[in-house]
Amino acid sequence: MNYRDVARGCLIRASAMLPSNSEEILRYAALELRQCLECLIYERAWCYKSVLSNDDLKEWQPSRLIKRLLEIAPYADKGVRLTMASTEDENDIIMDETERVLSRKELSKHYHKIGSYLHASFNNDLEPIALNTTSVNKTLERLSILLDEVINSPIAKLVPKAGLFTFDCKKCGERVGCEPDYTVSEFNLHCSNSKCSASYEITFDAVNHQLNYRPDKVSATCANKDCLNPVSIWQRDIKHGNTFTCGKCGLLNIIG
Template sequence: MSIHRSSARKALALARYELASVDDQRLKYAALELRMAIEGVTYDRALAYKAEFPPEEYETWQPKKIMLVLLEIDSSADSDSSLSFGIEPAPGQSPEVMRHLGAEVVFNLQIIKKHYDALGSYLHSPSLKHVRSGVTSDYGKMRKRCEEIASSLERVLASSIFNCTLGVFSSFDCCECNTRIRRRMPRGVDSIEVDCLNCSGSYTLTRTSDDKILRELHQHEIACANKNCNHTIIVLRKEIVAGRHWTCKECHGRNEFHLGLVHYESY
């Protein structure tokens, strides 16, 4: 179990302890623990995608933003699932007996959107405007919300399997820097573009008719801009940006990329 999942469990237990008190003043402590539990289960979910979404990228992020990126990587990242297996009597035929391995409940984006910011608002002192208007905190509503979130978190943390992310993956070493690149091909999509997380390499992955994945590095052969010199070099697509330059090995001149707009008179 990851450290995030166990800290979510601890935070949820503390929230339950605070919620058990009849003292409404304890509710804000329950809200704080529930917020931390939501962060824990979302960071834990993100770990399942660490090859595609490294933790350094989201260390300071809030759950909503993390879940949005996970959904970009895998549209089923926040869906509940169950896992079963069976033996095919013959290739392609449905198994007669399926064995159920377990089910997973995910704290999904919809619940995060519904509750996370509201929990945060319980942690601040009421604004002056709020105080002046004489509106008092609705402790009944706050308690109901906290109970609802605690129940959702309990279902998530009671999942018999977790962070199972099945999919068609393509994994290969970046031909520029040797870093392992691991990406899933979304269902129903035959071609995607992926970037190396370590260098400027980028690729198009294409599914072939026999279900293999072809990869093509984005690169271009570019000739020296000196008309009397035709020496060419290979440049990665992401390196073609205004201001970047190279010195030609043949004529020793400098070639620099510029973004340009050329106007032609009307005929």
């Protein structure tokens, strides 16, 4: 499925309905534009699927999906500028285009607002309230212009895939990754699998200009005095009442 083509179809159908004085028609237009927003966020996430976990890829709510995406790639909702010059004369600019991307702020502003048009409205006395068609028309038409800019961006889906930092989680095997921020010397990265407690300390090697990772674990020993086997516990597992089984003597240790 080509999400951009689906989004374009949604926008075309919605635009054909606007403006309108009919509540029913405006609700259908809002539904089309809402799906258009979803498709553009799904398309953006698809560009980063190599660093998204299976849990992330199952997330259908665009607001949650883009939130997770920005945790991995902070600039994923920002467009890039692509400039190309002639090989013979660097001042001879052949291309100078800027990608138009739907931002998290724009999604948050419009998604739930137009979603409210799809539900029955009532006042404090539970009496039905009619849609303000004038206001709804203005909102949907403004959104249509924004979506048209994104869909018809001169360049699209430009993602620095070669620069994405990824590795397999040492605990669950899921893909863990992020978009490198070389201005930060170290930071913590959690496995995106909601059932996994692994986390990693990420450090920037300025000499080799690369990122390195190390499991964020704490050293401990088995509570069995006849064993005292050294163990490593994931930092995020150190919570009162959590348990771990000693690999040597089999004792169930309880974290106090």
